[in-house]
Amino acid sequence: MDDRNWKDLGLDCLAEVFKWVGLETLLLSVPFVCKSWHKATLDPKCWQILIFPEIRCFEHFLRPMTLELVHSYALSCHDFPSLSFARFVVSRSHRSATELVLPGTCSWQVLEYVSDECPDLKFLGLSLEFLYKNGQAIENLIGKWKSLQALSIGNCYMLNEIFAQIQLHCKKFIGLIFCYSWIGSEEASAIASLPNIKYLSFRRAHIPQNNLHLILESCRSLELLELKQCSGFDCDNQMRRMTSHIKTIKYEESSSGQEYDEYSYYVDEEQARLAYNNWLHV
Template sequence: MDDKEGGSESGPSHDWADLTHECLVNVLSHISLEDRWRGAMLVCKSWLRACREPCFNTVFDLETRFDSATELPRHWTPEFERKIDSMLQSVVLWSDGSLTEIRVRHCSNRSLSLVAESCPNLQVLSIKSSPHVTDEIMAKIASGCPKLRELDVSYCYEISHESLALIGRHCSSLRIFRRNLMNWLDPSQHIRIVPSEYLDACPQDGDSDATAIGKFMPNLLHLELRFSKLTSKGLVLISEGCLNLEYLDLSGCANLTSRDIVNASSYLKNLKTIKKPNFYIPRSVYHAERYGLWRLYDERFQTDVFRI
């Protein structure tokens, strides 16, 4: 069979661009999000049109991509942020209101403004490491996405306790909340990656966050506050207000003692997992002088850390 008859020695040829829209949608449903964005969308206009179907844009999850790669300095640049914003804005428009889950990093108010306006069915929002997301846009998210059941604003230092209160007031279905901070006790893992001025902007008042959580998020089941600077007062407020908690992560919370945690967790009858602040703290963090026998012990064994 020659080429004029539509075939070759290896078999009949096929023009995938001629597939019906319904067939294309069926084929594309079997490939990953990454394969659609990096391959299928670039084939031709008909493939791009199929990739824009709302059924492919109910979930936008880039978190697995970030988890599998090392954080890079370029991720914290305006150029990278604009790329993430552009992708998210496209997905929001293509979803036609059906978007229920967003897991990205390094987005900004530009894209989240469209999310707040166009995603009333959103249930999951994870925007870790987004330095330019502010209280202003989180207020719009709170009113525009009342069905939120999971929210992650870890490493978003422009989001304050005011946003947490608004989210709690408007999103009564919230069950999972993550407000983790970067490791300020040992920032070496972030140096030369995260801008130093951003590391210095780490929120200082963990008890304000704790007050908002305890007062306005009573239905939480899962709470993460790694490296928060909350004190025993804030932890008690959370324990008294979030009685249904099953999972609590307090890793790196240097202002809490074992006694604080025991006293506060006595309120939490449903608690199944608690991660305590069990770590070494460099003495230089506190610049504390130690006296008497402790000084003799230091000189003899040359210790430079102590354990909480």
């Protein structure tokens, strides 16, 4: 059999591969390998998954490619991504982007822009900081997310308002991910207002037992429940009875004395997006 090179692959195949390599690699590496790879990166399919990295933390926390991105594009850690950089990246998708993760330092104007330019958005990851600063703006933008299937968020003071808008506008919504959250009674009641969700994930969250019971009693359509390194409840017999109808349960116990360093906090939205993609194959 003759040896074959990556550059000889069809452009459609290359684009399908490149959409998984990440924003930094698409901008800094792939286009400069050869002409065929550069041409493939012009395919909007490469830009369907847009994960804007968190660059606020100290440089020694950044991945080498992220650090190179910061230096190559003279990016500011105070308003990343800026509206101009977001336009530069999002325009390459030609309105075909389906998955988006935004860091806490970006402005609500960026989310407003991508909400207009990404009409087929299915997954959205927003950090605790972004929600805290822009809760009202998010509530007003949800009407544009008609295709939204899953939302990854930190804790938020406007969950009832946000989820009410999701119920009204996002008829395909089936999944919710909480990262580094305190699930109090108000948060539990808000989650319980989404009885038709199928996939629910708590990642490093504190959930008092009564609040988890309320959620499980209300969300009877759950097919997958993930409790990753959470606290506040016991997996007792009552809990097992309440979850007996759920097809898939992923439980990972939190280790005592576990520390959540700054770097892991910032990258968890990307991990949540990977969890969303895993859901699709359960």
